[in-house]
Amino acid sequence: MTTRDDTPLWLFADQLGPAVYGGEHSHREILLVEATSALRRRPYHRQKLHLVLSALRHAERDLGDRATLLKADSYTDALQRYGRPVLVHEPTSFAAEKFVHRLQEEKLVADVLPTPTFALPRSEFAEWAGARTRFRMEDFYRDQRRRFDVLMDGPDPIGRRWNFDEENREPPPKKQDTLGAPKPYQPREDDIDEQVRFDLDRMNLNTVGVDGPRLFAVTPAEAKRALTRFIDYRLPTFGRYEDAIMGHDWAMSHSLLSVPLNLGVLHPLDAVYAAEDAYRDNKAPLAAVEGFIRQILGWREYMWHLYWRFGPTYTHNNELSAHSPLPDWWTTLDADHITAECLRQALGGVRDRGWTHHIQRLMVLGNHALQRGYSPSQLTEWFATAYVDGFRWVMPTNVIGMSQHADGGKLATKPYASGGAYINKMSDHCGDCAYDPKKRLGDDACPFTAGYWAFVNRNQDLLARNNRTRRSVSSMERLKDLDAVLEQETTRTHF
Incomplete structure (x- = not known):
């Protein structure tokens, strides 16, 4: 389909800035769509949906007569109702890219343009x-x-x-x-x-x-x-x-x-x-x-x-054979269920704001999931829906590669697992916690400290082959209470 100079430009909800609709496209009419089916597709954080809808509606107001905002059950319904082929910039997920190419075959999309919202094409x-x-x-x-x-x-x-x-x-x-x-x-x-x-x-x-x-x-x-x-x-x-x-x-x-x-x-x-x-x-x-x-x-x-x-199959990686489902208290953001202060506050931050900073994501939530063998694909989906900044492209490499080492080292050189000592050093949580970061055994044993040794034991063959982690295996082999720690962590149901 030939692209006309007056072809309207359709903006996805993560393409709402002047880098997309300004410059060479500043003369074009703008189409915005609220698709109810997209809002219902997954259990998103309430505040995330608010941000997306607020962004779309503010864009309509700011663009004035240039913009048309359609509310429909689906994007296809909206484009059919709009009645004119549109331009669109490359979307930010594999699923959306496949969908846009299908719309192009159906003549609803005239052309797909390069993504302008990143520095490097x-x-x-x-x-x-x-x-x-x-x-x-x-x-x-x-x-x-x-x-x-x-x-x-x-x-x-x-x-x-x-x-x-x-x-x-x-x-x-x-x-x-x-x-x-x-x-x-x-x-x-x-x-x-x-x-x-x-x-x-x-x-x-x-x-x-x-x-x-x-x-x-x-x-x-x-x-x-x-x-x-x-x-x-x-x-x-x-x-x-x-x-x-x-x-x-x-x-x-x-x-x-x-x-x-x-x-x-x-x-x-x-x-x-x-x-x-x-x-x-x-x-x-x-x-x-x-x-x-x-x-x-x-x-x-x-x-x-x-x-x-x-590629789209990257989320299937599971090099550490982690298959445990996310617990209900995790998926429902039930922070009050948690005793460990660092984990309680991190999960509470997701519940209350849909946001925590990168160390809480990696070294508290990600570290806990890594130690407990939670499914990396489920975890990726959770981060993408529960975090207000968790768009589809953001989480696979951050979770599969960096946080869970599920790609076997394609992205990160070692698993980011640590015991309570790291959290004690880098936070002010441990002084108010019922668990002792120095203890790995007993009722007050830190679930991160004990969980670390359970993780090392479970993955000792892989860790022993890595120059950056082989010392952990040697340290574990010197633990006299290792069997008791492993039995304790096998039966632990509360954190």
């Missing part, structure tokens, strides 16, 4: 990846820095170092309940949010989590304000404590920009260059700025491209 990543079968994020990240001239001094990185991770791993400050950083930007709800809340109540959808105030930006204007507040007031303290966890400070100095980034209302390069400007203007230390840029220009882009590189 998919075609250029394919050139970079070449014939590689194993990938290192550090290689990709350095090439990204060079390609986009970020924190560079000619051919060299500023400060003569690419990586400031060692300076960005401090535990939480002692004798403080909070980090003391200025509060993050919180959008002001309006009549659109009020109507969204009313409509979600009326739809009676199968959701998880609780309703709550909208915490995240869903429009380009809100995203700009959220970014500005982070850069001006929170970035200076971000780096040092980015891996720390504080019970009374869920946001700490994190940017809370994952939602607007994943909705497409904030472009990653805008965030990256704003952070770089803060360093060059002496408003934030280099370690903090580099750590933030690494998360976005490095890790986020890397996950996006590896999602497509590894």
Whole structure:
């Protein structure tokens, strides 16, 4: 089908920024669709559905006469009712891409355009990846820095170092309940949010989590304000404590920009260059700025491209033969069921906000799931639906590869399993916990400490072959109470 200059542009709910509908497409009419079947397809977090609907409806308002918002049972119904072929940018999941190609065959979609909401185009990543079968994020990240001239001094990185991770791993400050950083930007709800809340109540959808105030930006204007507040007031303290966890400070100095980034209302390069400007203007230390840029220009882009590189069957990987179903208390976000303070607070954060920061995802929730042998495919689905920033492309590589090592090392060099000592060091949870992180046996044995040794025992053959983990197997073999620990963990039903 020939693409006409006046062909309308259909936007998915994660393509709602000016990088998609501006520039060369600024003259086009815009189609937006609320598909009820998509809202009902999975048990999403209530606040996630609110964010998506609020974003769509705010986009309609902001685009004015350019936009048409159709509410229908399905996307196909809406396109048929619209009555005109549309352009669409590449969607962000395999299922959506397959669906769009089918719509193209049915002449409902005129053409599919490259994704504009990431820094590096998919075609250029394919050139970079070449014939590689194993990938290192550090290689990709350095090439990204060079390609986009970020924190560079000619051919060299500023400060003569690419990586400031060692300076960005401090535990939480002692004798403080909070980090003391200025509060993050919180959008002001309006009549659109009020109507969204009313409509979600009326739809009676199968959701998880609780309703709550909208915490995240869903429009380009809100995203700009959220970014500005982070850069001006929170970035200076971000780096040092980015891996720390504080019970009374869920946001700490994190940017809370994952939602607007994943909705497409904030472009990653805008965030990256704003952070770089803060360093060059002496408003934030280099370690903090580099750590933030690494998360976005490095890790986020890397996950996006590896999602497509590894293919739709990647979620079938289960190298560690983990098949235990997710427990009911996990899927229903019943944090009150949990005794372990770190796990209770992490699950409570998902229940109350649909969000926790990356260390709670990896070293609390992911670590627990890894130790207990939860099904990695089920876990991937849970993260994608229970987290407000968990779009379909985000979670497979983060969960299958990084968190659960289910791909056998294709993405990460070792499983990220740890005992209670790590959590005790990097959080302020253990002092208020009924479990002792130093104990692996007994009624007050930490389920992470004991669970770690059960994990090592279960996977000792794989771990012994890995230079980074073989010492754990040697340590386990010296435990005199190992049999008792394993029996205890086999029968443990409460955490």
